[in-house]
Amino acid sequence: MSDEIDELEEPTGDGGAGSGAEDVPDTEFQRLLEKLHTEHNFDFRQYKELSLLRRIRHRMAQLHVTSFATYIHYLDRNADEYKALLDVILINVTSFFRDPEAWNQVRETVLPRLIEEAASNQSLRIWSAGCSSGEEPY
Numbered sequence: 001m002s003d004e005i006d007e008l009e010e011p012t013g014d015g016g017a018g019s020g021a022e023d024v025p026d027t028e029f030q031r032l033l034e035k036l037h038t039e040h041n042f043d044f045r046q047y048k049e050l051s052l053l054r055r056i057r058h059r060m061a062q063l064h065v066t067s068f069a070t071y072i073h074y075l076d077r078n079a080d081e082y083k084a085l086l087d088v089i090l091i092n093v094t095s096f097f098r099d100p101e102a103w104n105q106v107r108e109t110v111l112p113r114l115i116e117e118a119a120s121n122q123s124l125r126i127w128s129a130g131c132s133s134g135e136e137p138y
Helices: 002-008 027-040 049-062 068-077 081-089 100-118
Strands: none
Touching: 027 049, 027 068, 027 081, 049 068, 049 081, 068 081
16 A cells, blocks of 8 residues: 555655645645545535645545645555544544533423423334434433
């Protein structure tokens, strides 16, 4: 694999991944995000850019890839790499209550209204679709 990556590396500094979180993402980084969106239906445009950069650079470092252009080319040639990249980008945490502010909003605003509406049915069903694995019924 490293020979394949060495073969792909560009000798110029264009499209570099950089090393610091303060680096401004280049067009190749934006191209990578667009590729994930159009080809794999993952839209990371609303994610925190510095977090994305850090996570993607971490994956690139594992492969000894130093530029986004090279990494995009590697993705094109290695279909399994998308899963590895998504595993690095996505939060694979199954802690259901990891965002207390959201749960305060549910407790104070959403649940009272649902309970009021469900009073006539005497039934309220809730599905935990937002969990990492989707398996935790609370």
